[in-house]
Amino acid sequence: MRKKTNSDRRSAVITGVLLIAGIVAGIFSVVPVIDGEDYMIKAYTQENQVLIGAFFQLLMVIAYVGIPSLMYPILSKHSKGLALGSVAFGIMAGVFIMIGVMILLLLLTISHEFAKAGALDMSHFQTLGELLQAGRDLVNHVATTLAFAAAMLLFNCLFYRTMLVPRWMSAWGLIGSALSLAASLLFMLRFIGLDAAYMMLNFPIAFQQLVLAVWLIVKGFNVNLPRPDEVGTR
Template identity: 25%
Template sequence: MGSTRRTAIVAGVLFLVTEVAAIGGLALYRPVLHDTGYVLGSGADTQVFLGALCEFVLALAVTGTGAALYPVLRKRNEGAAIGYVCGRLLEAAVIVVGIINVLSVVTLRRQAEGAASADGSSLVTAGQALVAFHDWTFLFGPNFVLGANTLVLAGLMYTSRLIPRWIAVLGLVGGTMICASATAVLFGVYEQVSAAGSLAALPVFAWEVTLAVRLLAKGFDAGADAA
């Protein structure tokens, strides 16, 4: 097995890991993100910790995709390849900041549980502020930055013909739609976690899964620099 084929397999596995970890993290975070009184309740701390672990795996896999693909991408366009690696690092960093904020809510709940005279309204306000911080990191990391990274990678794949162009076009559409959706959320057109937001995220999800399957099954196209 050649080094390029190994790169394709590693990148394909990592893209699948990002999808599973992202969905798992969002589902497991549900109690802390949607319960405004979480800091005053009994909590679902173990579930939240598992969600944080999923998100940490997500951050590692996001970084890994950039590192794995760099040797192949730099032969086509070194500047864009470096930009993609840096973009993935930024995306992972923003995800980690979001993890810290969610875990801080758990810490706040445990401190309130052990305090004899805690100000409930102040604790709820502090918890909501931390959740809001997480929501903003989610908007800018796995939405804006993800969209930009997708456009860079799909553009490179399209021009170099490393994969069939229809797959690259799916990435270009997905990156554009997730950025447009994030902009709509930023200006209050609809909520981040909503039917509209989920529909806008489907093309980029389809792109990453399709790309992963392609890389695992067949790798990069031979003679990619031709034409």
């Protein structure tokens, strides 16, 4: 039987808070002006929206890196390889997020320069802006999502094996992570865009993270359940 400790309870609560913080930060990191067709002109005039989006995107790093790192001491007792893998993918996701922030700020800089240049030699601004916009989409919706979905896949795999949370929730997380990975790969291969199909494929893991967060904050880990390797000895 697992023994309940204050450390486990604290880790569960902090993990739940970080999951919710990551979701909220992700929502506020959306920058409609950059995703619009007239981003070259409008980004300069709506600079605060871009900077706020960049700020919340940076906050996502805390959640993406913090969740697997915080859980490592607990999960490594059951599988150091999977636990370490989740941390590695979480760090990768954090790095990609920071790259995405830098690209976002570069787009803002180009918008400033575009406004100064006026009608003179606009073509190279447009070309550079389009390249950066495409690069930002690939970083945010392919690289970052693939890394974090892989981290969550390992995370939920360990949860399923250890029964620290109900297995139905872990199974939901495994399926949701797989769908999120598929969404990023399909977007990368241009089978889908940033459309309803992409959002629907990512919705299950996002909703599972919210449910998991509430569960961890309210109930914590199922520390009184026997380990899978203990069930057969009874």
